[in-house]
Amino acid sequence: MNLIIFSVMFGLVSCQIKTGGVLKKEPTDPIFQKPALVAATHTDSQNSVSLSARYGQKYEIVAASTQVVSGTMYRLTLKFTNADNNVTLCDVAVLEKLWMDYIDLSGTPECRAENPNPQVLGGYRNVDSTSPAVQAAATFAVDAINKRSNSMYRNMLIEVVSAQQQVVAGTNYKLVLSVGGSSSCRQNSPKGLTLQNCPVDQHKQRCEVLVWDQPWRTPRYELTNFKCQ
Known part of the structure; x- marks a missing residue:
């Protein structure tokens, strides 16, 4: 009987965990603050300058999602604004493994300039x-x-x-x-x-x-x- 109950419960839990599925969430959710900070300040041997240093200390999360992998993959779009009001959007991925106390940037950020004045797009x-x-x-x-x-x-x-x-x-x-x-x-x-x-x-x-x-x-x-x- 206990085996049957355990099997049913396990089946219900399995249905709820969609491994590999990407779930879009509100970018204002507090769970994204830590991975956003990790992505914005990350440096390594290939990128000695962080995204914040390149594109501006001021940033906000404008899109966010999670994906269950071997841990949790946070996929974010960060909007950086520098002192001259130039805006840059960066798509980043951050992998977190809570049981290993591990969180770090995954892959290479993809950044693109966003003109804050659409009426003069491409102009001076x-x-x-x-x-x-x-x-x-x-x-x-x-x-x-x-x-x-x-x-x-x-x-x-x-x-x-x-x-x-x-x-x-x-x-x-x-x-x-x-x-x-x-x-x-x-x-x-x-x-x-x-x-x-x-x-x-x-x-x-x-x-x-x-x-x-x-x-x-x-x-x-x-x-x-x-x-x-």
Whole structure:
């Protein structure tokens, strides 16, 4: 009799556990907070920079599901937003085995840019010229221009006059820069010099530059076009 009851109970439990089936759930469910954090902060030998470091510290879960495998597979879509309001969506999978106290990223995240302004999809939009992302791209552009210059003296970034960006496979920055020459610093001077170290003493130039930024690539930046006058 006990064997019959056990068999019936086991059969009922077996019917409820759909091994291999993907169950969609509300992304606001608290059970997804831990796997989301694991995915956002994960680093390894191949990806030394986490998703949060690449795409923005601010993120939210916009889609979620679970799958019973050898443990629980959490499949999430994370929406990252950086300081310039660029939005990136990443599909991730995180495997958890409670009995082993194990939880880690499974496979490789698949990320894609989402333009926060659909009306200008594929086009340029004005951005804050003082933002860290724009300033970093501008500094790279001036350094790249210096490397292509025959002058023995270094050009210095005075100001980012205007800035636009375009979301592509990464980000294109279209910048207008005010640049000045400094006879105080030669091209072979140590890096990290500022206008305080290298005061501008030659005429200023207006440089229009196009910088392509892909945070996951090494080198990260590429100067694709420039014109100084």
